[in-house]
Amino acid sequence: MTGRRRLPYAVVRRIVQVLQRPGLGGPLPIRAQRKYLELLATGPPAPAGTRTERITIGGVPGLRVSVGTPASGEPLVHLHGGAYTVGSPKVYRNLAANLAEITGRRVYVPGYRLAPEHPYPAALDDAVAVCRQVAERYGGYALSGDSAGGGLAAATALRLAGSDAAPARLGLIAPWVDLTVVPPASKADIVVRPAWGQASAAAYCGTHDRFEPGISPIFGDLSALPPTLVHVGRDEVLREQCERFVRQASRAGADIRLTVLPRLWHVAHLQADLLPEAYDVLVDLGRFLAGQPSP
Template sequence: MTRRLNLPYPVVRRIVKVVQRPGLGGPLPYRAQRRYLEIVGGSSPAAPRGTRTEAVTMGGVSGLRVTVGEPVRQAAVVHLHGGAYTVGSPRVYRNLGANLAEITGRAVFLPDYRLAPEHQYPAALDDALAFCRAVAADHGSYTLSGDSAGGGLAAATALQLAGSDAAPTRLGLVAPWVDLTVVPAGNRADIVVRPKWGRTSAEKYCGDQDRFDPGISPIFGDLSTLPPTLVQVGRDEVLREQCERFVRKAAAAGADVTYVEMPRLWHVAHLHADLISEAYEVLVELSQFLA
């Protein structure tokens, strides 16, 4: 177990608001934003004791494999990181991966899918599909999760793989960006997501592609084919409305979907599970669902 700090809520909220912002749509160019996030991610509290991280290549796509102790062999978790399709990396998510691995008892894979603007759609989806197919072939079964843009990518991946031997058995989505046709207006209560950054990132990722394509906006896909799905979202997030639409549409299509609203937590607070107990609790909920 790692030592969890459980700092006061206002302190952690302030830290998140000030520290994360330069790497999420700040004035820095994309490469500098990515590097900043990796530096910040590397300064997080120590990972759980017994954490092992190794570089892997699955389906021709690089990534990280994170384990704690001896994981179950015939099952795994694949988690797709967030970052509006323009920033983020497995290195930023190493601690999240370690916490998932500790709680689920499984190996957690973090794909390093290609990012915009260097690589537009469908590069990220192609990478996610290739990676998941390779994990399925190697482990027999796996569950899939993702947050923010990675959540939308996870949903699109699950829809593409539905009915195949490489389909995930469960899908865990944290504030997924499932509709790129609409970038919500600003919300002062959301301390992470900036609408201007979202609009720019969507343009960089989609280019001239049709944003109603389910590979870009999975809310427009056949949601009846989803595996059992958990959606967690903060009450004050700008993405909450589209997450609710996604859940309603999935339920109406007959999918097994569970919706959990987090009343006090911010966008992808799971990344701060080592700082505040509320974030750790929702991470446990996600992990138990995936396991």
């Protein structure tokens, strides 16, 4: 927790509302949005002792992040968000470092291919390839993802279910699990723009059927999910489909738990370096992924 700042809730919320949105469907061209988000990510310092390595695994470039000397247990794989069109391992380095510090594990953040240059199934193929290689190298792993990366993580877990490369646990932060619907705008959601979601879904899906479980995992065999934890903000537009996903998975017999966060916005876990409340929910996620009891 060294170097972590403590800013007032209202200040962090305003920072997110003003600074983050231009990189998430704002007026900038898509390549500029990607660069803008990476520029923002150079702000807060990572935990002391963070080691970041550029690696290629399963043929996919990415980062391997650790803090101190990692434990010998199974690593984590985190699939970043960004509506399948923006985001990168660099943007998620600090989140990975915080997870590494919390769990004592290595964290892999693959740079899966993005739309519109690489529509479905490129991202899923990359995620599956990474997870297969990590499972082969370490004997097992836990998988997480946020927003589009959360939907991608769920789709990956379903694709790998029953194989030696299936994840031991699955942690989903506000996962985008149903691309057949784009929720209407909400003034309470300070991050997600429905118009951006619609454009990104079209770019990602192309001519593929959005009911495919690889695109919208809510339509897959949810009984095949590993033990799963879902976090979602109370006021964000993806809450309804997250709750629907959890209900359907539970009815199918999956071991799944939902935590609704009453004050936090979409993927506030990214602000764990600034807001203690966001750090606390990241601790909850990290301990679940590592199979550790909650504090």
